[in-house]
Amino acid sequence: MASLNRIYAMLLRHIYLLRGSWPRILELAYWPIMQMILWGFITQFFTGHSEWVAQAAGLLLAAVLLWDVLFRAQLGVTLPFYEELYSRNLGHLFVSPLRPWELIVSLLGISTLRTLIGVVPAALLAIPLYHYSIFTMGLPLIVFFVQLLVTGWALGLMVSGLVLRFGLGAQSLAWVAIFALAPISGIYYPIDVLPGWLQPVALALPSAHVFEGMRAVLLGEGFHIGHFLAALALNALYLVLGAALFMRVFALARQRGLLLHSGE
Amino acid sequence: MAIEVAGLTKKFGSATAVDAVNFSIPGGSATALLGPNGAGKTTTLAMLLGLMTPTSGSIRVLGTDMLRHRYAVLQRMNYASPYIDLPQRLTVRENLTVYGRLYGVRQLARRIDRLAGELELGILIDRPYRELSAGQRTRVALAKALINEPELLLLDEPTASLDPDTGDRIRGWLEAYRARTGATLLLASHNMPEVERLCDRVLMMRAGRIVDDGTPGGLATRYGRRNLEEVFLDVARHV
Numbered sequence: 001m002a003s004l005n006r007i008y009a010m011l012l013r014h015i016y017l018l019r020g021s022w023p024r025i026l027e028l029a030y031w032p033i034m035q036m037i038l039w040g041f042i043t044q045f046f047t048g049h050s051e052w053v054a055q056a057a058g059l060l061l062a063a064v065l066l067w068d069v070l071f072r073a074q075l076g077v078t079l080p081f082y083e084e085l086y087s088r089n090l091g092h093l094f095v096s097p098l099r100p101w102e103l104i105v106s107l108l109g110i111s112t113l114r115t116l117i118g119v120v121p122a123a124l125l126a127i128p129l130y131h132y133s134i135f136t137m138g139l140p141l142i143v144f145f146v147q148l149l150v151t152g153w154a155l156g157l158m159v160s161g162l163v164l165r166f167g168l169g170a171q172s173l174a175w176v177a178i179f180a181l182a183p184i185s186g187i188y189y190p191i192d193v194l195p196g197w198l199q200p201v202a203l204a205l206p207s208a209h210v211f212e213g214m215r216a217v218l219l220g221e222g223f224h225i226g227h228f229l230a231a232l233a234l235n236a237l238y239l240v241l242g243a244a245l246f247m248r249v250f251a252l253a254r255q256r257g258l259l260l261h262s263g264e
Numbered sequence: 265m266a267i268e269v270a271g272l273t274k275k276f277g278s279a280t281a282v283d284a285v286n287f288s289i290p291g292g293s294a295t296a297l298l299g300p301n302g303a304g305k306t307t308t309l310a311m312l313l314g315l316m317t318p319t320s321g322s323i324r325v326l327g328t329d330m331l332r333h334r335y336a337v338l339q340r341m342n343y344a345s346p347y348i349d350l351p352q353r354l355t356v357r358e359n360l361t362v363y364g365r366l367y368g369v370r371q372l373a374r375r376i377d378r379l380a381g382e383l384e385l386g387i388l389i390d391r392p393y394r395e396l397s398a399g400q401r402t403r404v405a406l407a408k409a410l411i412n413e414p415e416l417l418l419l420d421e422p423t424a425s426l427d428p429d430t431g432d433r434i435r436g437w438l439e440a441y442r443a444r445t446g447a448t449l450l451l452a453s454h455n456m457p458e459v460e461r462l463c464d465r466v467l468m469m470r471a472g473r474i475v476d477d478g479t480p481g482g483l484a485t486r487y488g489r490r491n492l493e494e495v496f497l498d499v500a501r502h503v
Binding site: 002005006008009010012013016017020021083084086087088089090091092093094095096097098099251254255256257259260261 | 276306307310313314315316317335338339341342343345347348349350351352353354355358361362363365366367368392408
Protein backbone atom coordinates (compact mmCIF):
# COMPACT_ATOMS: atom_id res chain seq x y z
CA MET A 1 0.00 0.00 0.00
CA ALA A 2 2.83 2.36 0.92
CA SER A 3 4.52 1.50 -2.39
CA LEU A 4 1.34 2.31 -4.32
CA ASN A 5 1.15 5.65 -2.52
CA ARG A 6 4.72 6.50 -3.54
CA ILE A 7 4.14 5.40 -7.13
CA TYR A 8 1.01 7.55 -7.18
CA ALA A 9 3.04 10.48 -5.80
CA MET A 10 5.48 10.19 -8.70
CA LEU A 11 2.63 9.92 -11.21
CA LEU A 12 1.09 12.98 -9.63
CA ARG A 13 4.39 14.85 -10.00
CA HIS A 14 4.26 14.35 -13.78
CA ILE A 15 0.52 14.92 -14.05
CA TYR A 16 1.02 18.29 -12.30
CA LEU A 17 3.71 19.06 -14.86
CA LEU A 18 1.41 18.25 -17.80
CA ARG A 19 -1.60 19.96 -16.23
CA GLY A 20 0.38 23.13 -15.70
CA SER A 21 1.46 23.42 -19.33
CA TRP A 22 -1.02 23.24 -22.21
CA PRO A 23 1.79 23.61 -24.77
CA ARG A 24 3.30 20.36 -23.45
CA ILE A 25 0.02 18.49 -23.96
CA LEU A 26 -0.45 19.99 -27.42
CA GLU A 27 3.10 19.06 -28.37
CA LEU A 28 2.49 15.46 -27.29
CA ALA A 29 -0.36 15.22 -29.79
CA TYR A 30 1.12 17.48 -32.49
CA TRP A 31 3.81 15.20 -33.95
CA PRO A 32 1.66 12.06 -34.23
CA ILE A 33 -1.07 14.14 -35.92
CA MET A 34 1.42 15.62 -38.42
CA GLN A 35 2.83 12.16 -39.15
CA MET A 36 -0.68 10.80 -39.65
CA ILE A 37 -1.63 13.64 -42.04
CA LEU A 38 1.56 13.14 -44.06
CA TRP A 39 1.15 9.38 -44.33
CA GLY A 40 -2.54 9.78 -45.06
CA PHE A 41 -1.74 11.69 -48.25
CA ILE A 42 1.00 9.19 -49.14
CA THR A 43 -1.56 6.41 -48.65
CA GLN A 44 -4.06 8.19 -50.91
CA PHE A 45 -1.41 8.49 -53.60
CA PHE A 46 -0.21 4.88 -53.33
CA THR A 47 -3.72 3.46 -53.22
CA GLY A 48 -4.01 4.39 -56.89
CA HIS A 49 -0.43 3.48 -57.81
CA SER A 50 0.49 0.44 -55.72
CA GLU A 51 -1.25 -2.88 -55.87
CA TRP A 52 0.17 -3.84 -52.48
CA VAL A 53 -1.12 -0.76 -50.65
CA ALA A 54 -4.42 -0.99 -52.54
CA GLN A 55 -5.05 -4.37 -50.89
CA ALA A 56 -5.44 -2.61 -47.56
CA ALA A 57 -5.77 1.15 -47.57
CA GLY A 58 -4.96 1.42 -43.86
CA LEU A 59 -1.61 -0.36 -44.12
CA LEU A 60 0.59 2.73 -43.97
CA LEU A 61 -1.67 4.72 -41.65
CA ALA A 62 -1.87 1.87 -39.14
CA ALA A 63 1.90 1.48 -39.39
CA VAL A 64 2.59 5.14 -38.67
CA LEU A 65 0.16 5.22 -35.75
CA LEU A 66 1.63 2.08 -34.19
CA TRP A 67 5.18 3.32 -34.79
CA ASP A 68 4.22 6.40 -32.81
CA VAL A 69 3.08 4.16 -29.96
CA LEU A 70 6.61 2.72 -29.77
CA PHE A 71 8.27 6.11 -30.17
CA ARG A 72 6.03 7.90 -27.65
CA ALA A 73 6.29 5.05 -25.12
CA GLN A 74 10.08 5.28 -25.21
CA LEU A 75 10.06 9.07 -24.91
CA GLY A 76 7.40 8.73 -22.22
CA VAL A 77 9.95 6.99 -20.01
CA THR A 78 13.05 8.99 -20.90
CA LEU A 79 11.68 12.54 -20.92
CA PRO A 80 10.07 12.36 -17.44
CA PHE A 81 13.34 10.87 -16.19
CA TYR A 82 15.25 13.74 -17.82
CA GLU A 83 12.89 16.13 -15.98
CA GLU A 84 14.30 14.82 -12.68
CA LEU A 85 17.83 15.44 -13.93
CA TYR A 86 17.03 18.91 -15.34
CA SER A 87 15.51 19.95 -12.01
CA ARG A 88 18.34 18.33 -9.96
CA ASN A 89 15.63 16.48 -8.05
CA LEU A 90 17.14 12.97 -7.83
CA GLY A 91 18.86 13.73 -4.53
CA HIS A 92 15.58 14.71 -2.89
CA LEU A 93 13.78 11.70 -4.36
CA PHE A 94 16.27 9.17 -3.11
CA VAL A 95 16.59 10.49 0.42
CA SER A 96 12.85 9.81 0.60
CA PRO A 97 11.54 6.24 1.03
CA LEU A 98 11.05 5.97 -2.77
CA ARG A 99 12.56 2.72 -4.07
CA PRO A 100 14.22 2.66 -7.51
CA TRP A 101 11.71 0.05 -8.72
CA GLU A 102 8.87 2.34 -7.65
CA LEU A 103 10.39 5.11 -9.76
CA ILE A 104 10.54 2.65 -12.70
CA VAL A 105 6.87 1.68 -12.30
CA SER A 106 5.85 5.33 -12.13
CA LEU A 107 7.83 6.09 -15.29
CA LEU A 108 6.02 3.25 -17.07
CA GLY A 109 2.70 4.65 -15.87
CA ILE A 110 3.40 8.17 -17.06
CA SER A 111 4.70 6.73 -20.35
CA THR A 112 1.33 5.03 -20.90
CA LEU A 113 -0.51 8.29 -20.22
CA ARG A 114 1.75 10.34 -22.50
CA THR A 115 1.45 7.74 -25.27
CA LEU A 116 -2.34 7.77 -25.10
CA ILE A 117 -2.40 11.59 -25.13
CA GLY A 118 -0.10 11.54 -28.16
CA VAL A 119 -1.58 8.81 -30.31
CA VAL A 120 -5.34 8.72 -29.61
CA PRO A 121 -6.09 12.19 -31.11
CA ALA A 122 -4.18 11.25 -34.29
CA ALA A 123 -6.05 7.95 -34.55
CA LEU A 124 -9.39 9.71 -34.09
CA LEU A 125 -8.55 12.45 -36.61
CA ALA A 126 -7.69 9.84 -39.24
CA ILE A 127 -11.36 8.80 -39.28
CA PRO A 128 -12.83 12.05 -40.70
CA LEU A 129 -9.69 12.97 -42.68
CA TYR A 130 -9.00 9.68 -44.47
CA HIS A 131 -12.04 7.54 -43.66
CA TYR A 132 -9.76 5.11 -41.90
CA SER A 133 -10.29 3.87 -38.36
CA ILE A 134 -7.46 1.90 -36.81
CA PHE A 135 -10.01 0.74 -34.24
CA THR A 136 -11.61 -1.56 -36.84
CA MET A 137 -8.61 -3.82 -36.28
CA GLY A 138 -10.36 -4.87 -33.06
CA LEU A 139 -8.72 -6.97 -30.38
CA PRO A 140 -5.37 -7.36 -32.21
CA LEU A 141 -4.95 -3.58 -32.00
CA ILE A 142 -4.89 -3.80 -28.19
CA VAL A 143 -2.29 -6.59 -28.42
CA PHE A 144 -0.10 -4.57 -30.83
CA PHE A 145 -0.48 -1.43 -28.70
CA VAL A 146 0.57 -3.20 -25.50
CA GLN A 147 3.47 -5.00 -27.19
CA LEU A 148 4.88 -1.78 -28.65
CA LEU A 149 4.30 0.06 -25.38
CA VAL A 150 6.43 -2.55 -23.60
CA THR A 151 9.16 -2.36 -26.26
CA GLY A 152 9.22 1.42 -25.79
CA TRP A 153 9.42 1.00 -22.00
CA ALA A 154 12.36 -1.41 -22.30
CA LEU A 155 14.26 0.93 -24.59
CA GLY A 156 13.34 3.94 -22.42
CA LEU A 157 14.73 2.26 -19.30
CA MET A 158 17.96 1.38 -21.10
CA VAL A 159 18.37 4.96 -22.37
CA SER A 160 17.54 6.42 -18.93
CA GLY A 161 20.11 4.13 -17.32
CA LEU A 162 22.78 5.22 -19.80
CA VAL A 163 21.96 8.90 -19.25
CA LEU A 164 22.16 8.42 -15.47
CA ARG A 165 25.58 6.84 -15.99
CA PHE A 166 27.00 9.25 -18.58
CA GLY A 167 25.06 12.43 -17.73
CA LEU A 168 22.81 14.68 -19.76
CA GLY A 169 25.49 14.95 -22.44
CA ALA A 170 24.08 11.61 -23.62
CA GLN A 171 20.44 12.76 -23.63
CA SER A 172 20.16 12.67 -27.43
CA LEU A 173 20.15 8.86 -27.07
CA ALA A 174 16.39 9.23 -26.52
CA TRP A 175 16.01 10.08 -30.22
CA VAL A 176 19.05 8.30 -31.63
CA ALA A 177 18.28 4.85 -30.19
CA ILE A 178 14.70 4.61 -31.38
CA PHE A 179 15.49 5.71 -34.93
CA ALA A 180 18.24 3.10 -35.12
CA LEU A 181 15.46 0.51 -34.72
CA ALA A 182 13.14 2.06 -37.30
CA PRO A 183 14.73 0.70 -40.52
CA ILE A 184 14.86 -2.88 -39.21
CA SER A 185 11.45 -2.94 -37.52
CA GLY A 186 9.66 -3.33 -40.85
CA ILE A 187 7.24 -0.54 -40.07
CA TYR A 188 6.22 0.23 -43.66
CA TYR A 189 7.57 -2.84 -45.49
CA PRO A 190 7.87 -6.58 -44.82
CA ILE A 191 11.01 -7.89 -43.15
CA ASP A 192 11.86 -10.00 -46.23
CA VAL A 193 12.69 -6.74 -48.05
CA LEU A 194 15.79 -6.48 -45.84
CA PRO A 195 19.09 -8.11 -46.86
CA GLY A 196 19.30 -11.73 -45.73
CA TRP A 197 21.95 -11.08 -43.09
CA LEU A 198 19.84 -8.29 -41.54
CA GLN A 199 16.62 -10.29 -41.25
CA PRO A 200 17.66 -12.28 -38.14
CA VAL A 201 18.66 -8.99 -36.48
CA ALA A 202 15.23 -7.57 -37.31
CA LEU A 203 13.47 -10.66 -35.98
CA ALA A 204 15.32 -10.25 -32.69
CA LEU A 205 13.22 -7.10 -32.19
CA PRO A 206 9.68 -7.36 -30.79
CA SER A 207 8.67 -4.43 -32.98
CA ALA A 208 9.44 -6.38 -36.21
CA HIS A 209 7.08 -9.16 -35.10
CA VAL A 210 4.37 -6.66 -34.20
CA PHE A 211 4.50 -4.92 -37.61
CA GLU A 212 4.57 -8.27 -39.43
CA GLY A 213 1.56 -9.31 -37.35
CA MET A 214 -0.20 -6.03 -38.10
CA ARG A 215 0.24 -6.52 -41.84
CA ALA A 216 -1.08 -10.08 -41.58
CA VAL A 217 -4.24 -8.81 -39.90
CA LEU A 218 -4.75 -5.94 -42.35
CA LEU A 219 -4.14 -8.13 -45.41
CA GLY A 220 -6.76 -10.56 -44.20
CA GLU A 221 -4.33 -13.33 -43.21
CA GLY A 222 -5.60 -13.36 -39.61
CA PHE A 223 -3.83 -13.02 -36.29
CA HIS A 224 -0.36 -14.58 -36.49
CA ILE A 225 0.18 -16.41 -33.20
CA GLY A 226 3.88 -17.06 -33.97
CA HIS A 227 4.71 -13.38 -34.25
CA PHE A 228 2.61 -12.69 -31.15
CA LEU A 229 4.50 -15.22 -29.03
CA ALA A 230 7.89 -14.11 -30.39
CA ALA A 231 7.12 -10.46 -29.56
CA LEU A 232 5.84 -11.46 -26.12
CA ALA A 233 9.00 -13.42 -25.28
CA LEU A 234 11.34 -10.78 -26.67
CA ASN A 235 9.49 -8.01 -24.82
CA ALA A 236 9.74 -9.91 -21.55
CA LEU A 237 13.47 -10.36 -22.14
CA TYR A 238 14.14 -6.73 -23.09
CA LEU A 239 11.99 -5.32 -20.29
CA VAL A 240 13.91 -7.38 -17.74
CA LEU A 241 17.18 -6.30 -19.35
CA GLY A 242 16.09 -2.63 -19.36
CA ALA A 243 15.03 -2.72 -15.70
CA ALA A 244 18.19 -4.63 -14.72
CA LEU A 245 20.40 -2.11 -16.53
CA PHE A 246 18.62 0.79 -14.83
CA MET A 247 18.94 -0.84 -11.38
CA ARG A 248 22.60 -1.66 -11.99
CA VAL A 249 23.39 1.91 -13.04
CA PHE A 250 21.43 3.20 -10.05
CA ALA A 251 23.65 1.10 -7.74
CA LEU A 252 26.70 2.43 -9.59
CA ALA A 253 25.38 5.99 -9.22
CA ARG A 254 25.18 5.46 -5.45
CA GLN A 255 28.77 4.24 -5.43
CA ARG A 256 29.99 7.23 -7.41
CA GLY A 257 27.82 9.87 -5.75
CA LEU A 258 26.04 10.70 -9.00
CA LEU A 259 22.61 11.07 -7.34
CA LEU A 260 23.84 14.14 -5.49
CA HIS A 261 25.42 15.77 -8.52
CA SER A 262 23.02 14.85 -11.31
CA GLY A 263 21.75 17.75 -13.37
CA GLU A 264 22.57 20.06 -16.20
CA MET B 265 22.02 7.28 19.73
CA ALA B 266 20.56 8.96 16.66
CA ILE B 267 23.66 8.28 14.58
CA GLU B 268 26.53 5.83 15.12
CA VAL B 269 29.31 5.77 12.55
CA ALA B 270 32.32 3.44 12.71
CA GLY B 271 35.29 3.27 10.36
CA LEU B 272 33.36 5.13 7.66
CA THR B 273 35.48 5.43 4.53
CA LYS B 274 34.75 6.63 1.00
CA LYS B 275 37.28 6.34 -1.77
CA PHE B 276 36.92 7.58 -5.35
CA GLY B 277 39.63 5.70 -7.20
CA SER B 278 42.88 6.56 -5.43
CA ALA B 279 41.41 9.63 -3.68
CA THR B 280 40.05 9.19 -0.16
CA ALA B 281 37.15 11.59 0.49
CA VAL B 282 36.27 10.24 3.94
CA ASP B 283 38.90 8.37 5.89
CA ALA B 284 37.90 5.93 8.67
CA VAL B 285 35.60 8.35 10.46
CA ASN B 286 34.04 7.41 13.82
CA PHE B 287 31.41 9.39 15.70
CA SER B 288 28.15 9.08 17.59
CA ILE B 289 25.41 11.66 17.88
CA PRO B 290 22.90 11.42 20.73
CA GLY B 291 19.21 11.82 20.03
CA GLY B 292 17.90 15.35 20.46
CA SER B 293 21.28 17.02 20.03
CA ALA B 294 22.39 19.53 17.39
CA THR B 295 25.79 18.85 15.84
CA ALA B 296 27.77 20.64 13.16
CA LEU B 297 30.22 19.15 10.71
CA LEU B 298 32.75 21.89 10.12
CA GLY B 299 35.67 21.97 7.76
CA PRO B 300 37.10 23.58 4.67
CA ASN B 301 35.85 22.77 1.15
CA GLY B 302 36.73 19.19 0.26
CA ALA B 303 36.97 18.11 3.91
CA GLY B 304 34.38 15.37 3.32
CA LYS B 305 31.32 16.90 4.99
CA THR B 306 28.88 16.55 2.10
CA THR B 307 30.17 13.04 1.31
CA THR B 308 29.63 12.05 4.95
CA LEU B 309 26.07 13.42 4.89
CA ALA B 310 25.37 11.64 1.59
CA MET B 311 26.47 8.32 3.09
CA LEU B 312 24.34 8.89 6.20
CA LEU B 313 21.35 9.45 3.89
CA GLY B 314 22.01 6.39 1.74
CA LEU B 315 22.63 8.56 -1.34
CA MET B 316 26.15 7.20 -1.53
CA THR B 317 27.51 3.80 -0.57
CA PRO B 318 30.62 3.79 1.64
CA THR B 319 33.73 1.93 0.61
CA SER B 320 33.86 0.48 4.12
CA GLY B 321 32.54 1.09 7.60
CA SER B 322 29.17 0.96 9.29
CA ILE B 323 26.33 3.44 9.80
CA ARG B 324 23.44 3.11 12.23
CA VAL B 325 20.74 5.75 12.04
CA LEU B 326 17.93 5.81 14.61
CA GLY B 327 18.96 2.30 15.59
CA THR B 328 18.85 0.91 12.05
CA ASP B 329 21.71 -0.36 9.90
CA MET B 330 21.62 2.13 6.99
CA LEU B 331 23.64 -0.08 4.68
CA ARG B 332 21.17 -2.96 4.91
CA HIS B 333 17.82 -1.50 5.86
CA ARG B 334 17.83 2.16 4.89
CA TYR B 335 14.23 2.14 3.71
CA ALA B 336 13.15 1.25 7.25
CA VAL B 337 14.43 4.58 8.50
CA LEU B 338 14.30 7.07 5.58
CA GLN B 339 10.70 7.86 6.45
CA ARG B 340 11.87 9.22 9.83
CA MET B 341 14.58 11.54 8.51
CA ASN B 342 14.91 14.28 5.92
CA TYR B 343 17.44 16.50 4.20
CA ALA B 344 17.87 19.91 2.65
CA SER B 345 20.79 21.13 0.59
CA PRO B 346 21.49 23.94 -1.87
CA TYR B 347 23.13 21.35 -4.14
CA ILE B 348 19.87 19.62 -5.00
CA ASP B 349 16.62 21.20 -6.04
CA LEU B 350 12.90 20.68 -6.45
CA PRO B 351 10.87 20.42 -9.68
CA GLN B 352 10.91 23.93 -11.11
CA ARG B 353 7.54 23.98 -12.87
CA LEU B 354 5.49 22.64 -9.99
CA THR B 355 3.95 25.06 -7.53
CA VAL B 356 5.07 25.07 -3.91
CA ARG B 357 1.89 23.25 -2.88
CA GLU B 358 2.32 20.63 -5.62
CA ASN B 359 5.92 20.00 -4.59
CA LEU B 360 4.96 19.62 -0.95
CA THR B 361 2.04 17.34 -1.91
CA VAL B 362 4.32 15.05 -3.94
CA TYR B 363 6.91 14.84 -1.15
CA GLY B 364 4.26 14.49 1.54
CA ARG B 365 2.88 11.47 -0.31
CA LEU B 366 6.37 10.03 -0.82
CA TYR B 367 6.88 10.20 2.94
CA GLY B 368 3.41 8.83 3.67
CA VAL B 369 2.34 11.93 5.64
CA ARG B 370 -1.18 11.68 7.07
CA GLN B 371 -3.56 14.63 6.92
CA LEU B 372 -1.24 16.10 4.33
CA ALA B 373 -3.30 19.16 3.42
CA ARG B 374 -3.37 20.22 7.07
CA ARG B 375 0.39 19.59 7.40
CA ILE B 376 1.11 21.74 4.32
CA ASP B 377 -1.09 24.55 5.63
CA ARG B 378 0.69 24.43 8.98
CA LEU B 379 4.15 24.52 7.38
CA ALA B 380 3.07 27.33 5.07
CA GLY B 381 2.02 29.30 8.14
CA GLU B 382 5.16 28.56 10.16
CA LEU B 383 7.58 29.26 7.30
CA GLU B 384 5.63 32.25 5.91
CA LEU B 385 4.91 30.54 2.59
CA GLY B 386 1.25 31.54 2.46
CA ILE B 387 1.38 33.92 -0.48
CA LEU B 388 3.87 31.69 -2.32
CA ILE B 389 2.00 28.43 -1.95
CA ASP B 390 0.39 28.41 -5.41
CA ARG B 391 3.31 29.97 -7.28
CA PRO B 392 5.67 27.88 -9.44
CA TYR B 393 8.91 27.07 -7.64
CA ARG B 394 10.98 28.47 -10.53
CA GLU B 395 9.53 31.98 -9.93
CA LEU B 396 10.80 32.15 -6.35
CA SER B 397 13.86 34.03 -5.10
CA ALA B 398 16.82 32.20 -3.51
CA GLY B 399 15.55 32.96 -0.01
CA GLN B 400 12.01 31.81 -0.84
CA ARG B 401 13.37 28.60 -2.38
CA THR B 402 15.36 27.88 0.77
CA ARG B 403 12.17 28.24 2.82
CA VAL B 404 10.39 25.82 0.49
CA ALA B 405 13.31 23.37 0.71
CA LEU B 406 13.06 23.60 4.50
CA ALA B 407 9.30 22.98 4.30
CA LYS B 408 10.01 19.89 2.20
CA ALA B 409 12.62 18.78 4.76
CA LEU B 410 10.08 19.20 7.59
CA ILE B 411 7.08 17.73 5.73
CA ASN B 412 7.36 14.36 7.51
CA GLU B 413 8.24 15.96 10.87
CA PRO B 414 11.60 14.13 10.86
CA GLU B 415 13.26 12.79 13.99
CA LEU B 416 16.60 13.39 12.29
CA LEU B 417 17.18 16.41 10.09
CA LEU B 418 20.34 16.68 8.01
CA LEU B 419 21.15 20.05 6.48
CA ASP B 420 23.95 20.96 4.12
CA GLU B 421 24.73 24.68 4.34
CA PRO B 422 21.12 25.60 5.20
CA THR B 423 21.62 29.36 4.86
CA ALA B 424 24.25 29.53 2.11
CA SER B 425 23.86 32.60 -0.14
CA LEU B 426 20.97 34.01 1.89
CA ASP B 427 20.75 37.59 3.15
CA PRO B 428 21.23 38.01 6.94
CA ASP B 429 17.51 38.55 7.58
CA THR B 430 16.43 35.37 5.75
CA GLY B 431 19.30 33.41 7.29
CA ASP B 432 18.28 34.55 10.76
CA ARG B 433 14.67 33.54 10.16
CA ILE B 434 15.72 30.07 8.96
CA ARG B 435 17.85 29.61 12.07
CA GLY B 436 14.91 30.70 14.21
CA TRP B 437 12.59 28.17 12.56
CA LEU B 438 15.14 25.40 13.04
CA GLU B 439 15.50 26.28 16.73
CA ALA B 440 11.73 26.33 17.16
CA TYR B 441 11.33 22.97 15.36
CA ARG B 442 13.98 21.35 17.52
CA ALA B 443 12.50 22.79 20.71
CA ARG B 444 9.01 21.58 19.76
CA THR B 445 9.86 18.08 18.55
CA GLY B 446 13.15 17.16 20.20
CA ALA B 447 14.54 16.25 16.79
CA THR B 448 18.22 15.57 16.19
CA LEU B 449 20.00 18.04 13.94
CA LEU B 450 23.18 17.46 11.94
CA LEU B 451 24.35 20.25 9.72
CA ALA B 452 27.33 21.00 7.54
CA SER B 453 28.02 24.71 7.41
CA HIS B 454 30.64 27.34 6.74
CA ASN B 455 28.72 29.91 8.75
CA MET B 456 30.37 30.01 12.18
CA PRO B 457 27.84 32.27 13.95
CA GLU B 458 25.14 29.90 12.70
CA VAL B 459 26.94 26.90 14.18
CA GLU B 460 27.52 28.73 17.47
CA ARG B 461 23.83 29.60 17.67
CA LEU B 462 22.30 26.28 16.58
CA CYS B 463 24.72 23.57 17.69
CA ASP B 464 25.87 22.24 21.00
CA ARG B 465 28.65 20.19 19.46
CA VAL B 466 31.11 20.56 16.58
CA LEU B 467 32.95 17.87 14.65
CA MET B 468 35.91 19.45 12.85
CA MET B 469 36.83 17.73 9.58
CA ARG B 470 39.91 18.09 7.45
CA ALA B 471 41.05 15.94 4.51
CA GLY B 472 38.36 13.34 5.19
CA ARG B 473 39.12 12.92 8.88
CA ILE B 474 37.60 14.19 12.10
CA VAL B 475 40.42 16.18 13.65
CA ASP B 476 38.59 17.61 16.64
CA ASP B 477 35.35 17.32 18.55
CA GLY B 478 33.85 19.60 21.18
CA THR B 479 31.40 22.32 22.07
CA PRO B 480 31.75 25.62 20.16
CA GLY B 481 32.93 27.38 23.34
CA GLY B 482 35.15 24.45 24.41
CA LEU B 483 36.93 24.38 21.06
CA ALA B 484 37.59 28.14 21.19
CA THR B 485 39.08 27.75 24.67
CA ARG B 486 41.19 24.75 23.67
CA TYR B 487 42.66 26.56 20.66
CA GLY B 488 43.13 29.79 22.63
CA ARG B 489 40.87 31.66 20.19
CA ARG B 490 38.05 34.15 20.66
CA ASN B 491 35.47 32.32 18.56
CA LEU B 492 34.76 29.36 16.30
CA GLU B 493 35.74 31.23 13.15
CA GLU B 494 39.32 31.58 14.40
CA VAL B 495 39.36 27.90 15.37
CA PHE B 496 38.12 27.05 11.87
CA LEU B 497 40.99 29.01 10.30
CA ASP B 498 43.52 27.23 12.52
CA VAL B 499 42.15 23.84 11.55
CA ALA B 500 41.84 24.68 7.85
CA ARG B 501 45.41 26.06 7.76
CA HIS B 502 46.86 23.21 9.86
CA VAL B 503 48.04 25.62 12.60
